Amino acid sequence: MALDVTLETKTSASNVKIGIITLSGDLDASTAPTFKTEVEKAANEGAKRLVLKLSGLNYMASAGLRVLIFSKQKMGTDVDIYVVAPQEGVLDTLEKTGFIQGVILLEKDEPEKYEQ
Amino acid sequence: MDYGRIDIHPTHTYGDFKLRRGRPSPFGATLVPGGVNFSIFSSYAKSCILVLFQKHAKEPMAEIPFPDEFRIGNVFSMIVFDLDYENIEYGYRMDGPFNPKEGHWFDSSKILMDPYAKLIGGRDVWGETPDWSDIYHHRARIALDDFDWGDDRPLEIPPEDLVIYEMHVRSFTKHPSSQVKHPGTFAGIKDKIPYIKELGVNAIELMPVYEFDEFENSRPNPVRPGETLLNYWGYSTVGFFAPKAGYAATGKLGMQVDELKTLVKELHKNGMEVILDVVFNHTAEGNEYGPYISFRGIDNKTYYMLTPDGYYYNFSGCGNTLNCNNPIVRNIVLDCLRYWASEYHIDGFRFDLASILGRDPRGFPLPNPPLLETLAFDPILAKCKLIAEAWDAGGLYQVGSFPAFGRWAEWNGKYRDTARKFLKGDASAGEMAPRLTGSPDLYAWEGRGPATSINFITAHDGFTLMDMVSYNYKHNEANGENNNDGSNDNDSWNCGWEGPTDDPGINALRKRQVKNAVAMLMVSTGVPMILMGDEVGRTQYGNNNTYCHDNELNWQDWTLLEKNADLFRFFKNCIAFRHAHPVLRSKYHFSNRDYMGSGYADITWHGTQAWNADWSGRALAFMLCGKHAKAGTVEDNYVYVAMNMHWEALWFGIPGLPDGMKWHVFANTGAPTPDDIWEPGFEPMLENQSGLLLGSRSVLILVGK
Numbered sequence: 068m069a070l071d072v073t074l075e076t077k078t079s080a081s082n083v084k085i086g087i088i089t090l091s092g093d094l095d096a097s098t099a100p101t102f103k104t105e106v107e108k109a110a111n112e113g114a115k116r117l118v119l120k121l122s123g124l125n126y127m128a129s130a131g132l133r134v135l136i137f138s139k140q141k142m143g144t145d146v147d148i149y150v151v152a153p154q155e156g157v158l159d160t161l162e163k164t165g166f167i168q169g170v171i172l173l174e175k176d177e178p179e180k181y182e183q
Numbered sequence: 184m185d186y187g188r189i190d191i192h193p194t195h196t197y198g199d200f201k202l203r204r205g206r207p208s209p210f211g212a213t214l215v216p217g218g219v220n221f222s223i224f225s226s227y228a229k230s231c232i233l234v235l236f237q238k239h240a241k242e243p244m245a246e247i248p249f250p251d252e253f254r255i256g257n258v259f260s261m262i263v264f265d266l267d268y269e270n271i272e273y274g275y276r277m278d279g280p281f282n283p284k285e286g287h288w289f290d291s292s293k294i295l296m297d298p299y300a301k302l303i304g305g306r307d308v309w310g311e312t313p314d315w316s317d318i319y320h321h322r323a324r325i326a327l328d329d330f331d332w333g334d335d336r337p338l339e340i341p342p343e344d345l346v347i348y349e350m351h352v353r354s355f356t357k358h359p360s361s362q363v364k365h366p367g368t369f370a371g372i373k374d375k376i377p378y379i380k381e382l383g384v385n386a387i388e389l390m391p392v393y394e395f396d397e398f399e400n401s402r403p404n405p406v407r408p409g410e411t412l413l414n415y416w417g418y419s420t421v422g423f424f425a426p427k428a429g430y431a432a433t434g435k436l437g438m439q440v441d442e443l444k445t446l447v448k449e450l451h452k453n454g455m456e457v458i459l460d461v462v463f464n465h466t467a468e469g470n471e472y473g474p475y476i477s478f479r480g481i482d483n484k485t486y487y488m489l490t491p492d493g494y495y496y497n498f499s500g501c502g503n504t505l506n507c508n509n510p511i512v513r514n515i516v517l518d519c520l521r522y523w524a525s526e527y528h529i530d531g532f533r534f535d536l537a538s539i540l541g542r543d544p545r546g547f548p549l550p551n552p553p554l555l556e557t558l559a560f561d562p563i564l565a566k567c568k569l570i571a572e573a574w575d576a577g578g579l580y581q582v583g584s585f586p587a588f589g590r591w592a593e594w595n596g597k598y599r600d601t602a603r604k605f606l607k608g609d610a611s612a613g614e615m616a617p618r619l620t621g622s623p624d625l626y627a628w629e630g631r632g633p634a635t636s637i638n639f640i641t642a643h644d645g646f647t648l649m650d651m652v653s654y655n656y657k658h659n660e661a662n663g664e665n666n667n668d669g670s671n672d673n674d675s676w677n678c679g680w681e682g683p684t685d686d687p688g689i690n691a692l693r694k695r696q697v698k699n700a701v702a703m704l705m706v707s708t709g710v711p712m713i714l715m716g717d718e719v720g721r722t723q724y725g726n727n728n729t730y731c732h733d734n735e736l737n738w739q740d741w742t743l744l745e746k747n748a749d750l751f752r753f754f755k756n757c758i759a760f761r762h763a764h765p766v767l768r769s770k771y772h773f774s775n776r777d778y779m780g781s782g783y784a785d786i787t788w789h790g791t792q793a794w795n796a797d798w799s800g801r802a803l804a805f806m807l808c809g810k811h812a813k814a815g816t817v818e819d820n821y822v823y824v825a826m827n828m829h830w831e832a833l834w835f836g837i838p839g840l841p842d843g844m845k846w847h848v849f850a851n852t853g854a855p856t857p858d859d860i861w862e863p864g865f866e867p868m869l870e871n872q873s874g875l876l877l878g879s880r881s882v883l884i885l886v887g888k
Contacts (some may be wrong), residue, residue: 077659090616098268129438130269163370163433165445 091123531568853878
């Protein structure tokens with residue numbers, strides 16, 4: 068299954084720029100570059116928070132994880148990354164590979180947590 | 184693609200592939216701007232072809248010969264541009280002489296794995312039967328080094344402060360009772376960190392985690408129809424740089440590197456070091472009947488020790504012997520260890536059959552082995568623990584004489600043997616005394632400290648501790664080798680009945696012997712090592728060589744934690760006691776003198792009478808002076824240990840303490856649970872400060888404060 072990626076940027080109540088990326092489909096080696104492009108766009112637009120909405124993401128391969136790592140590196144250590152509503156398989160991968168330690172996990176979409 | 188820089192511009196083409204002269208160093212496949220640098224060494228190959236596969240594809244997608252001008256010296260190197268490096272697998276074909284008598288085994292029909300492969304596919308999921316028709320079984324892949332370590336680094340715990348826990352990755356959590364999400368994996372161990380932490384060990388030693396083939400020599404289990412015997416322990420390396428994919432829950436996704444690194448990071452966060460059991464004495468290619476995997480077809484004569492007739496020397500007992508003191512092979516060992524220390528933050532290495540690493544290319548022991556010296560003085564490995572299994576299968580036994588260069592520690596086989604004999608009443612107090620004090624007879628004369636001695640009573644090789652007190656003989660029938668395999672010299676004692684019994688007296692004695700063993704181990708100077716599961720009485724049902732069993736013979740049964748809760752509590756408190764008392768963890772051997780003016784020597788020896796040791800008997804006691812802890816740099820309590828390995832209770836007179844101090848009972852294995860041990864710091868005062876009756880086959884530990 069292909070990957071759908073959309074980027075939306077907004078400004079939080081406390082005047083912080085947020086990049087919200089919604090992913091659905093499969094994130095693998097063939098689709099990872101699309102995701103990466105959107106991360107770069109968000110970074111270039113000065114986002115200080117990155118929200119990844121993953122509820123529609125069915126599968127994440129190594130290449131997808133690499134982009135998540137890349138996004139952490141690209142955006143800088145002061146940027147908070149929110150991982151929102153990952154499916155169990157994706158969450159599992161994030162946990163086993165340690166990536167989950169570097170992000171804020173939201174089990175469901177709670178905009179009040181990242182839009183304040 | 185815009186390559187941007189002129190120095191990485193392609194200069195050659197082959198079909199659709201853009202190429203450039205590669206960089207010979209480093210060996211392996213390395214990402215460079217725009218491409219991948221492939222570099223491989225062979226002394227005798229005439230030509231070399233890079234073989235590329237799409238991941239999992241049966242047939243290669245391309246075969247690119249190295250142009251002659253791309254070879255420098257004996258190294259073929261080439262950059263291939265625009266590769267989808269996450270989705271390829273690669274190998275080599277090498278052409279050269281085939282003349283086994285001369286040591287050459289070149290065969291260009293074979294696809295060979297890069298000995299420097301950092302990621303290996305082909306055995307992605309543990310136990311999944313391989314496709315035997317595959318033309319390339321162990322597939323080199325390219326690993327990325329983008330793991331986010333945060334502020335993690337190796338812990339550098341002083342060696343004398345370590346308590347090592349030897350474990351098998353799969354065995355630890357594979358049993359259904361482990362209740363972890365991914366049984367038998369690195370992720371499973373991570374889930375059990377709270378357990379290991381509660382036990383109190385601060386280093387885990389993992390049996391081999393380098394990629395190996397569990398299907399090497401696989402065969403039907405003669406005892407359990409339908410089950411297959413596997414190369415379960417993994418002491419047969421396929422690739423020295425790659426973690427075992429089948430040990431990772433994410434192996435199917437090719438993410439075993441991340442999963443293992445996550446485990447290391449998490450263990451470090453919890454104060455635990457990671458030591459890897461590494462096997463450089465031989466490889467999975469076996470003898471002349473074994474498969475071509477890599478070395479045999481790349482440079483057989485360089486990598487293996489060969490007889491004058493071209494046969495494989497077998498000092499490893501496994502068919503071949505890596506030619507460790509060939510300069511080329513020395514380098515691959517060094518590169519490998521440096522890689523694991525720097526890329527995986529590994530804290531130390533235990534070298535399987537390390538004496539082989541000290542043999543010259545013809546097999547003779549070297550007085551000053553360059554490999555061992557190189558490792559001892561390497562700047563990247565400078566803080567890593569280096570632990571030798573100081574013997575090999577060729578009969579070279581070097582416990583106490585391993586070429587240490589001031590750095591190497593040893594599995595102290597003499598500690599194991601003497602402690603076992605003493606426990607069952609077969610060794611005298613005089614034989615046991617040096618083992619309790621870091622084996623100065625073996626190491627002090629050469630200026631080697633007590634931490635040289637890795638003290639252990641059980642290890643993966645041999646009986647578990649519970650089996651050691653439950654069996655007189657090995658029971659290896661399930662291995663299908665007519666009980667001929669495994670050690671016959673176990674110094675074990677079944678306490679009166681061979682195997683399981685309902686006799687409460689025998690069971691009580693067995694438990695007491697287990698407690699005696701760990702109590703002695705934890706008060707011994709040196710570095711204690713315990714075997715996974717001994718803390719809950721794990722059994723292998725008398726099998727002392729379970730190398731081939733992927734079943735309950737190896738798997739840790741977590742229900743034992745409840746069944747033998749008293750053992751776990753005893754282990755836990757003994758380990759905590761060791762951590763609490765620096766007097767037990769000296770960096771230097773005892774001097775038998777009072778250099779602190781305390782009125783007591785750092786160590787004093789006693790028998791059933793205070794100040795009067797009987798070196799020929801079965802009873803022994805010693806006292807450590809707290810003023811001399813860590814060579815007098817810190818102050819600790821006094822510790823007195825009495826060991827009665829006689830079959831009768833004995834009265835022990837106890838030495839007096841400085842004014843104002845009293846003896847308190849930390850442990851007495853002769854007392855019923857829960858009075859057999861106390862939490863450090865909460866020890867009750869001893870009623871009669873001048874002595875006590877210590878039960879038969881019992882150990883007493885007092886703390887004076």
